[in-house]
Amino acid sequence: MILTRAGKVFKTTAFFLFIFFNTTAFSQNKETSSSLKKDSISVKNAEDVLRISKEFISRNEYKKAISFFKTNYNSFSENLYINWLYAYALSMNNNHKEAKKKFKKAISINSSDKNLQLDYARFLYKTGEIDKVESILSDFLDENSKDLEFLLMQANINYWKGDLKKSRKIIGKINEIYPNTNYTKNLESEIESVTATYIKTNFEYQTDSQPLDYFATHITTGEYISKYLSPELEISRYNFSPQKEGAFLLKLKNQFYFNSIKLKANIFGGLYENHSDKSDWIGGISLTKNLFKKASVKIGAAKNSLLGTIASTSINLTYKSLFSEIDYNNKWIIFHAWYDHQFFTDENEIQSMGAWILSQPIKTNKFSFQFGYSFNYTDSEEILFFFDNQGVGIYNPYFTPKEQEIHSGLFLLNYKVTKKLSIETKVNYGFIGNIRNPYPVLTATNEFEIGGLYDATFTPVEYTGSINYNFSKGFKAKIAYIDQKTFFYNRQNINFGLNFTF
Incomplete structure (x- = not known):
């Protein structure tokens, strides 16, 4: 009797979960692959791929850029900058899984490129992988760095991790480099609110x-x-x-x-x-x-x-x-x-x-x-x-x-x-x-x-x-x-x- 009743409970629960998941899934606005028409543009070399894709990206046409990359990627899959730019277009279209693959491919081609690594850090920061961001920044930025963007990243990451002492130290450094500005105002307000x-x-x-x-x-x-x-x-x-x-x-x-x-x-x-x-x-x-x-x-x-x-x-x-x-x-x-x-x-x-x-x-x-x-x-x-x-x-x-x-x-x-x-x-x-x-x-x-x-x-x-x-x-x-x-x-x-x- 207990097994029979447990089976009924499982079946009833599974049925309602099935209904909910299907209702949620089909209520989303999905774009079919047929709506992404590939641009039949002939290219001769990697420079052509980069030039044309940059034109799409400059007009915020990320889907067209991705479609164009798909058509030509296999011929230039070992090119650092094509992987790099492809990753950027994917990230701007919120395709984070594929973007990460292309970033990793670009880094495998040249892991010492500082700008590539920092761009990858920006992407990881956007997707919330803060531990990996911190690791990249520690490898490619020194204590004398004055880059506001990455200093703010470090201050926010330490705040999210609960290390308020270190976050405040970086905030102090930013205010010293950029006096009379409000770059850290929001973060300082959050810290003040949390510690109140x-x-x-x-x-x-x-x-x-x-x-x-x-x-x-x-x-x-x-x-x-x-x-x-x-x-x-x-x-x-x-x-x-x-x-x-x-x-x-x-x-x-x-x-x-x-x-x-x-x-x-x-x-x-x-x-x-x-x-x-x-x-x-x-x-x-x-x-x-x-x-x-x-x-x-x-x-x-x-x-x-x-x-x-x-x-x-x-x-x-x-x-x-x-x-x-x-x-x-x-x-x-x-x-x-x-x-x-x-x-x-x-x-x-x-x-x-x-x-x-x-x-x-x-x-x-x-x-x-x-x-x-x-x-x-x-x-x-x-x-x-x-x-x-x-x-x-x-x-x-x-x-x-x-x-x-x-x-x-x-x-x-x-x-x-x-x-x-x-x-x-x-x-x-x-x-x-x-x-x-x-x-x-x-x-x-x-x-x-x-x-x-x-x-x-x-x-x-x-x-x-x-x-x-x-x-x-x-x-x-x-x-x-x-x-x-x-x-x-x-x-x-x-x-x-x-x-x-x-």
Whole structure:
């Protein structure tokens, strides 16, 4: 039965991913090869190829230049300048893969040509391969170089890699060579913004149909100092009603960047205190590794507190988890997949996995929107569902869904009202929702137990809206509202956040 259900889940997920990928792919504007008519121009030597291709390029007719190169390339494939110019035309037409091949071919012919190497560095900088850019610049430029373009490249690269000390040093050199100019103004502003001390406050109110209400305040403060030191302190306080319980959380976090191996590490540790029970520690670590330019993988382990059910508000409830995530994006889509395995002190385990895929923002005037699909599957080893003397059941002390499967459509809309004001909305509509739900059997007078499980269907829906306003560079505000309907309960959440930077 488990294998059959897993097979159904896989087939359903694969079907919707197939529909999404095909919709995305066929919605792109593609130009057929027949639209690129080759110019039948006779050439006698490499000089003719260079002269004619330069004419196309001077008129920004890169497609014609590429078509002309294709016709004549085989006869002059060992010519340095034809490979060089061919690479340039390809890069200007955003054919980066082929451009890189032609650059490498040109360099194989003459690897000592400084201008060729620097032009290749420009191309790599454009495509984001900053480590290779840095290597080329270190080989072909010395400490006395005054070339503004490449100095700015080095300053930006060190900033992106988190080496702000070195970036500031290069900025100082540029300002010394070119005084009374604004060449470094934008970069200096970014560094100032990144290293500013920040304070974030959030005031949150939630009500649900269990019924359980709470009011929470969250305060976060931190500062980026270096790639190895960016401490952050987070404090949260919860007040529940009608039970009049409360909880307190304190977390101290730090982030490390290891650029040489493309690895980022996040650690946190802290305290969880339930006012009606004992205190406990929380903490965790996660490692994020760039697989290649547009993909990364994240793995981690943590111990966290859990608040969500009425019972969980009055006891010290924590769980341990092992988790992993994969992120990928290109010019058409954004993709995220995850897996989480939770271990509870009562020896119960909950496994959940999911994925979502979104189109890249499609912009029209002041609007941008995205559409996509998401899948979520959760399964608990034990079902902690208890019935009262009327046969009405609740999850206690935490939710334990059995084979819950959700397929949803996603829609996001952003409206940039003014430079300072923006409005965002998100709809997550579950067109398929399946779960195995317990039913009661009478075992004695006014006593009920779980008699078994039945297949139930439901329609999970979540609506989110937010308003963002930037009062100034250092003061921003956001108000958000969430209306969510699940199989277990309905909830409404409103929160108001203020961000300050100094």
